[in-house]
Each structure stands twice: as structure tokens, then as C-alpha cells.
Amino acid sequence: MKRRDMIIRALQAGALLTLPRPLQLFANEKRNPILTEVTGNGNPLRFPTVFTNGGTMTLGLSNVQVWPSQNTQVIAVNGSYPGPSVVIEKGQTFIANFINNLTENATTHWHGLSTPELMDGHPKDPILPGNSFTYTFPVTNRGGTYFYHAHADMATAKQVYKGFAGFFIVVDPSENFNLPAGQYDVPLCIQDHRISDIPNFNYNPGTYENNWGYLGDTVLVNGTPDAYFEVGRTLYRFRLLNGSNARVYKIAFSDNRSFHIIATDGGLKDNPVQATQFMLSPGERVEILVDFSSNTIGQNVTLQSLAFSHSGTLPYKQGIALDIIRFDVVNNNSSGGIVPAAFNPISYYDxxxxxxxxxxxxxxxxxxxxxxxxxxxxxxxxxxxxxxxxxxxxxxxxxxxxxxxxxxxxxxxxxxxxxxxxxxxxxxxxxxxxxxxxxxxxxxxxxxxxxxxxxxxxxxxxxxxxxxxxxxxxxxxxLDPIGIQQIGTAVPETFALHQNYPNPFNPSTKIKFDISTVERSSKNVSIKVFDVSGKQVTDLYNGDLNPGSYEVDFDGSKLSSGIYFCRLVTGNFSDTIKLVLSK
Ligand SMILES: [Cu+2]
Structure with a gap:
């Protein structure tokens, strides 16, 4: 191992101390003191630094050694390309003081995460050059592999191509399925660049690129060209993120081995599914479990993108075969992880x-x-x-x-x-x-x-x-046009739908109801209004509600005079009131 690599690994090991329990993501070979470099070609997979929640994310131009001994000017976050990885538990509040040290507008979008409007990084809310903004939101998403990236108006593609993206990994401690963890849980951000531009990330799209997208002909993983990663003869979790501008990958292994797909964009699936290949388009994430136990030490296998047909033209074309990263099997260490029979069930929409x-x-x-x-x-x-x-x-x-x-x-x-x-x-x-x-x-x-x-x-x-x-x-x-509102903080003991007031009404009236703590009175709450023929006029609410007293406005301004019925249905209760619209 080169001295520089040892220093980087030591820094990564040190950074781990600040991680919230039980996370040990990105711990490159931390527990493998004895390493044997097998094939030697290429560059060891790099790992971004880990973001400290509540800290600063400074966006700016930096020179980094993407290719050995050569500088590449990138758009980095805190000097890092890719940007530092956010690793946060579900339920925590994410806070980042974002500073734009570029000479152009910037915003950050938290891809896949639910955030209040002003935290979403919409291009209408730019952070001007030299300005800062605090992004903060409670993390309500499921555990999973998300990411953040540039989203400035008409500058997204250039800023991402030049490096502005990073992982945002949500961990749900209640999801405990004995999956490979720590150094065996490996995020892989896949991005394509152009060999003819090495060592630069030139971005000059012409008509062809505006049409088909800015495509490259070599793949970087976590910013590592010709990447390899040393593995044990054991089970690994790989979190694949397609962080490319435009390239679609047909993911498979060089030996056509099967693996298990365990997660999509929004976290774990309901159960692992065996596969030998899948398509991964820009912005998508797929997590897989890969077992190297049938390999012998000294063997390697390469994660690839297989060739497929597409209408574009060479040299920068969709569907060309590409190597992504090589896995060198170097030891007998065990991750202790398993392929579970099932994860938590997903309730599918009807x-x-x-x-x-x-x-x-x-x-x-x-x-x-x-x-x-x-x-x-x-x-x-x-x-x-x-x-x-x-x-x-x-x-x-x-x-x-x-x-x-x-x-x-x-x-x-x-x-x-x-x-x-x-x-x-x-x-x-x-x-x-x-x-x-x-x-x-x-x-x-x-x-x-x-x-x-x-x-x-x-x-x-x-x-x-x-x-x-x-x-x-x-x-x-x-929109929330119905303006459903909770009244007070008292929790009612009984379920009730109260008579609307006023009644008769013109054009609007208020409907009050109580959701109690009785089992399932708060599940699948639906409030609908029907006319006398039984035809549904509107759907005032559909979803779960916490126990409490509520009020909802019913607007009849687009309806004709007459009798209507408001029906409230929950998991265990239902009730109906008569509404009289008198114009
Ligand atoms: Cu498109």
C-alpha cells in the first residue's frame, strides 16, 4: 500500500469515530490489517469524507487528484469530490449551513427526500454567489440511499458533471435484518467522463449532447477512475447510485453471477429478489447483496455495463459496454451478513x-x-x-x-x-x-x-x-384546499361526526369530527360528500389522522342547491350527516 493511501485510510478510520451508532459505513478495510494487492492495475476505490450534521457545506472550485499525479478542477463540497456523504438516522433533523463560493447561482436538491418547499433546492430559490443558506429539515424518509446534487436553473448538468453531488444515506435503526454492515456496506456512485479530456472535466455540450445528453466513455466510481475494491470471500452490500448526467447502465457482473436486489430508490424492498442484471438510469439507486464466498483468493470479478442497442451515434453513445469497478478477492474475512428471507412488507396502492x-x-x-x-x-x-x-x-x-x-x-x-x-x-x-x-x-x-x-x-x-x-x-x-385543521390538543374519548354549521349553508360550511384513540379509528380516514343520487361530489380527506378533534371546510360554491351527504369512514367507524345547500 502506498503511504498516501495509508494516510487516507487512517483518516477514514478516524472519521468513523464521529459517526452515530451503529453506522460504520465507508470504513475501507478498517478491520483488515493484512492486505494483499492482487492484480495491481487501477486505483483503489475512494470514499468521500462523512459530513458532520450541523456543519458547513462550502461549494467551490477545487483542484483534486482524480487521476494519479494530475490535477482536475472540480466543483467540490468542502474540497471533496464527490461531496461528503451525509449519514443520518431517520427522525433526526438534518442541518447544513450551505455556502456558495462559486461565481454563479447554486441550489442543492436532496434527491428522494421529503422536505418543506423552501428546503427542496428548487431553482426559484437560488443561493447567490458569496451567499449562504441553512438547509434544515426533519428526516422522515425510510432508511435508504438518497443523494444530493446541484439544481440551479439551467446549470444543473454542468455543476453535476463537474462534481457537485454526494450521498445522503438514511439509516433506520429499527430495520435490523443482519445485512452486511461497516466495511461490507459499500456505496458506489457511478459517473461517466471522457478519456480524451483527462485530466479535465470539460463541459461543452453541443447539439449532439443537448439532444442525447453529455455522455462519456470511461466510468468513475466515487470519483475513482479504473477503480478496484478488495473484498473478502463473503457477502457484501453495494449501494449503487447512477450519478451520471445522461448515461444508462445495464448492470451485470463479468462472470454473469447472480446477486440479490434488496432496495430501490426509497429503501428496502419487501423481499430480496435474485437477478443477474438490471437497468440503472441517471438518478436511480439500487442496492444489491453480492456473495464472493465461491471465489478463491486471487480471483477478481468486474461490475460492468453490458452493451445494448440505442439510436445515438458513436463515439459518445448510450449502450456501449463499460467496466465500472473490479472486485479483487483477497481474504477469508466474513461480514457475518445474510440474505434475509424478507424485509418489512410494503403496502401497495390500489x-x-x-x-x-x-x-x-x-x-x-x-x-x-x-x-x-x-x-x-x-x-x-x-x-x-x-x-x-x-x-x-x-x-x-x-x-x-x-x-x-x-x-x-x-x-x-x-x-x-x-x-x-x-x-x-x-x-x-x-x-x-x-x-x-x-x-x-x-x-x-x-x-x-x-x-x-x-x-x-x-x-x-x-x-x-x-x-x-x-x-x-x-x-x-x-395544495391543501380543504384546509383540514386540528382543533385544540385534547384527545377525544369517542369517535364522532358532528352536524355541520351553518346548515343550511351558502356557499360554505364547517364540518367537525373527533378521531379517538380506540383501535383503528385513526386509520384510513376518508371524508366524502355525495349528492342525493349517491354520486360522489368531492373527496375532502383520505389518509391516516392522529387522534384529535378536526374541522374541515366544505365549499359548495360550484354546486347547485340541494341536499348532500357527508360520510366519514375510518378503519373501524363510519357516520353520515345531511348537508343542505340553499342558494
Ligand atoms: Cu429525458
């Missing part, structure tokens, strides 16, 4: 409960600039394109009318993928919680989504970052 009609999004490419559109529009930072309501279950039908891939990404919620070209039998990397879903050329994908946490303006866009900057992005505003 599409029959989705509001109708579904939202339709048509992805197209026009010949004139800007080219990439959704429903014929390109992004306007101040235009609101659609308005979902809190707690509504929605089905989004995304139709790709182009010959390119589009990894579509929503902010502020995790989707469930429902169908591909009408087929609900989905590959294992689609099944689970997803914030980014790849649309193949010509494909239609349906997802189910429910926004449950925050009101406000968020984004839906293509995560091919050139397509995003070219306008394939929409604003949506999550």
Missing part, C-alpha cells in the same frame, strides 16, 4: 382508489430549440403546471414519444411504479418505492403517487440532466 382521470404527461422532442418537452411545454420557472392535492392518490401516465431514454423524477414523494406498456408484471428494480423511473424509447409507464407531507411548489422532470436543463421539467404545486 389503483382503484386513484382519482380519475389519471394525469397524462407526454414526453416529446421538437426539432426547434428548446427541444425537450412535457405536454408540449418547456420549463418556465414561474409557471405552475399542475396542482395535486395532499393525500389524494394519483395515477400518472407518462408517455415517451421519443427515441431516447428519459429517467423521470418527482420531488417530494416516492412513487410506486404500476405498469410498463400496460404490463403490471414489473422487474424487481421497479417494485418498491421509487422517485426516478426510466422510460425506454416509445414506452408508457404508469406510477401511483400520494403527496402526504408538505404543501408548496416542487418539480417533476427528466433526470437526463441535459434534457432537464433544456426544459423537460414542470412545476407542480401541492
Amino acid at each position: 389503483p382503484a382508489n386513484a382519482i380519475v382521470p389519471p394525469r397524462t404527461f407526454i414526453l416529446s422532442m421538437q426539432s426547434q430549440h428548446p427541444m425537450h418537452r412535457i405536454n408540449g411545454f418547456t420549463f418556465e420557472i414561474n409557471r405552475i403546471d399542475f396542482e395535486p392535492r395532499l393525500h389524494d392518490l394519483e395515477k400518472w401516465r407518462i408517455i415517451n414519444q421519443t427515441a431516447d431514454f428519459h429517467p423521470m423524477h418527482t420531488h417530494e414523494a416516492q412513487w410506486q411504479v404500476y405498469s410498463r406498456n400496460g404490463n403490471t408484471n414489473l422487474p424487481p428494480n421497479d417494485k418498491g418505492w421509487k422517485d426516478t423511473v426510466m422510460l425506454n424509447p416509445g414506452e408508457t409507464v404508469e406510477v401511483l403517487v400520494k403527496f402526504t407531507e408538505h404543501k408548496g411548489i416542487y418539480l417533476f422532470h427528466c433526470h437526463n440532466l441535459e434534457h432537464e436543463d433544456d426544459g423537460m421539467m414542470m412545476n407542480f404545486k401541492i
